[in-house]
Amino acid sequence: MDAITSVPVPYNEPVKGYAPGSPERESLQKRVAELESEHVELTQTIGGQQRMAGGDRFDVVQPHDHAHVLGTAAQATGQDVADAVAAAKAAAPGWAATSFDERAAVILRAADLLAGPWRDTINGATILGQSKSVQQAEIDAACEFIDFLRFNVHYARQIIAEQPRSVPGEWNRMDYRPLDGFVTAITPFNFTAIAGNLPTAPALMGNTVVWKPTPSQQFAAHFTMRLFEAAGLPPGVINLVTGDGHAVSDVALTDPGFAGLHFTGSTATFKKLWRTIGENLDSYRSYPRIVGETGGKDFIVVHPSADPAPLATAFARGAFEYQGQKCSAASRAYVPRSIWEGGLREELADLTRTIRFGDVTDFSHFGGAVIDARAFAKHKAALDRAKATDTIEVLAGGGYDDSVGYFVEPTVLVCSDPSDEVFTTEYFGPIIAVHVYDDADYSSILDVVDSSSPYALTGAVFATDRSAIDEAHRALRGAAGNFYVNDKPTGSIVSRQPFGGSRASGTNDKAGSLLNIQRWTSPRAIKETWDAPTGHTYPHMG
Numbered sequence: 392m393d394a395i396t397s398v399p400v401p402y403n404e405p406v407k408g409y410a411p412g413s414p415e416r417e418s419l420q421k422r423v424a425e426l427e428s429e430h431v432e433l434t435q436t437i438g439g440q441q442r443m444a445g446g447d448r449f450d451v452v453q454p455h456d457h458a459h460v461l462g463t464a465a466q467a468t469g470q471d472v473a474d475a476v477a478a479a480k481a482a483a484p485g486w487a488a489t490s491f492d493e494r495a496a497v498i499l500r501a502a503d504l505l506a507g508p509w510r511d512t513i514n515g516a517t518i519l520g521q522s523k524s525v526q527q528a529e530i531d532a533a534c535e536f537i538d539f540l541r542f543n544v545h546y547a548r549q550i551i552a553e554q555p556r557s558v559p560g561e562w563n564r565m566d567y568r569p570l571d572g573f574v575t576a577i578t579p580f581n582f583t584a585i586a587g588n589l590p591t592a593p594a595l596m597g598n599t600v601v602w603k604p605t606p607s608q609q610f611a612a613h614f615t616m617r618l619f620e621a622a623g624l625p626p627g628v629i630n631l632v633t634g635d636g637h638a639v640s641d642v643a644l645t646d647p648g649f650a651g652l653h654f655t656g657s658t659a660t661f662k663k664l665w666r667t668i669g670e671n672l673d674s675y676r677s678y679p680r681i682v683g684e685t686g687g688k689d690f691i692v693v694h695p696s697a698d699p700a701p702l703a704t705a706f707a708r709g710a711f712e713y714q715g716q717k718c719s720a721a722s723r724a725y726v727p728r729s730i731w732e733g734g735l736r737e738e739l740a741d742l743t744r745t746i747r748f749g750d751v752t753d754f755s756h757f758g759g760a761v762i763d764a765r766a767f768a769k770h771k772a773a774l775d776r777a778k779a780t781d782t783i784e785v786l787a788g789g790g791y792d793d794s795v796g797y798f799v800e801p802t803v804l805v806c807s808d809p810s811d812e813v814f815t816t817e818y819f820g821p822i823i824a825v826h827v828y829d830d831a832d833y834s835s836i837l838d839v840v841d842s843s844s845p846y847a848l849t850g851a852v853f854a855t856d857r858s859a860i861d862e863a864h865r866a867l868r869g870a871a872g873n874f875y876v877n878d879k880p881t882g883s884i885v886s887r888q889p890f891g892g893s894r895a896s897g898t899n900d901k902a903g904s905l906l907n908i909q910r911w912t913s914p915r916a917i918k919e920t921w922d923a924p925t926g927h928t929y930p931h932m933g
């Protein structure tokens with residue numbers, strides 16, 4: 392049982408600028424060069440012991456320079472995963488018995504180490520391994536990751552402080568236990584912060600974890616595990632296994648002690664994992680908690696009353712930051728003819744053509760490459776299709792080149808058919824599709840926005856007319872779990888815009904909020920009676 396103590400008041404980590412001549416820029420560039428020069432054995436960490444997985448080895452490369460190998464990992468075998476599950480089970484009693492304050496101290500120390508001596512390493516590994524610009528790495532691998540750690544402790548303390556009423560003769564308490572078994576965390580390539588948050592949120596609540604990062608994020612995940620160890624995480628609390636995850640599905644998700652899945656990734660993968668869990672329901676000791684955040688096809692709707700000045704920037708940043716590889720990226724836009732033909736078309740085309748993707752170790756680039764050959768091939772096919780489709784104009788971009796890195800140009804498509812796949816399919820790259828509508832058709836275009844995509848993750852409306860904004864709130868209430876007014880639909884900040892969507896975008900358990908943390912506890916209500924009755928009759932019996 393936990394004493395109710397205070398925890399440090401959380402705050403959002405300030406974003407560093409890395410401007411030319413700044414000390415943070417010099418320090419990070421030095422660390423990036425060091426990381427580039429190493430070849431790292433990307434081990435698993437099981438029961439506190441590092442070891443290479445037993446399956447086929449694979450290289451982890453720089454997406455913007457795919458001949459440059461950063462490290463080598465291997466596919467986890469069934470035995471690797473079984474050992475990780477065993478280590479999680481072995482560590483579970485001790486970790487569950489550890490006081491909340493002691494668990495929180497590890498998480499808070501990780502946050503401060505990341506804010507300080509580990510910032511350049513985690514940022515640098517993210518820049519190199521995931522092809523993030525320094526700005527995108529800083530807001531993710533440093534700031535959002537630190538925020539997740541600090542605010543999760545704050546939210547967990549709020550949950551534990553929520554105690555039932557007691558009345559004379561009885562004392563009522565709530566014991567916030569961990570789940571009855573281990574949690575499996577399976578994480579995506581695009582955010583180092585998410586990869587760090589999905590295993591630590593359940594661990595904070597006393598659970599032990601089997602963590603499976605995606606192969607293409609293994610470089611930063613490797614150093615993230617070292618950060619957790621430096622913060623004092625005991626062996627076996629988080630067990631990292633490497634590879635494509637199939638052994639995790641076969642072994643961890645079918646184990647009777649499996650108690651929860653903390654997932655972020657594509658909708659297709661999440662559905663596959665959910666089916667596996669459903670097929671094994673009879674073998675589990677408890678009903679597993681399933682928390683998953685998945686795909687998006689995020690929109691910007693512009694009303695004729697919108698101020699045109701911020702639009703091109705919102706479109707470009709929303710669509711092309713991190714090469715569009717954000718689940719929140721603006722990938723479809725609906726613009727009234729008066730604004731489109733009033734200057735936005737040319738402004739957006741000109742701005743897009745100035746955006747340079749390249750080697751992100753050169754900090755002058757806006758962005759880098761898409762994550763791997765599979766992503767490159769998907770975008771090549773989408774762009775080739777667009778160029779061959781009569782209802783689509785390639786207004787800017789449309790090029791691609793994988794000779795050095797997996798580079799896809801920032802691209803603006805204009806399409807007259809709002810039901811085309813460019814408005815419904817998640818490509819997950821630097822492509823935004825624009826549909827121009829007649830000014831009088833705002834109400835009907837809102838219906839198109841709501842109904843034409845299976846996703847409901849993020850969306851934005853730009854307008855100055857309050858009635859138009861109000862109409863968008865009502866018509867699009869189910870179309871986005873994170874809704875923005877007069878701003879781009881990306882860039883949620885922990886504690887300010889808790890993040891998550893519904894429909895095909897996930898279970899909407901709002902990562903980085905109290906709502907997510909409470910998924911990782913199984914409360915036990917305790918009533919202690921001071922003077923129990925000694926007779927069994929009641930007044931009605933006479």
Ligand SMILES: NC(=O)c1ccc[n+]([C@@H]2O[C@H](COP(=O)([O-])OP(=O)(O)OC[C@H]3O[C@@H](n4cnc5c(N)ncnc54)[C@H](O)[C@@H]3O)[C@@H](O)[C@H]2O)c1
Pocket residue numbers: 577578579580581582585603604605606634635636637639640655656657658660661663684685686687717718719817819848890891892896897
């Ligand atoms: N909603 C959100 O908060 C959010 C955040 C980030 C990314 N995403 C989504 O994630 C996707 C991009 O990430 P990605 O390409 O890494 O997704 P992905 O689905 O390809 O992979 C996600 C994770 O699942 C693992 N995996 C894949 N198949 C598996 C299997 N059969 N068994 C076990 N594990 C398996 C992968 O190795 C990876 O670790 C996009 O759809 C994006 O929208 C959503």
Ligand SMILES: N[C@@H](CCC=O)C(=O)O
Pocket residue numbers: 581582716717718719880881882883884890
């Ligand atoms: N929370 C991030 C997106 C995370 C998914 O890729 C944002 O709001 O831009």
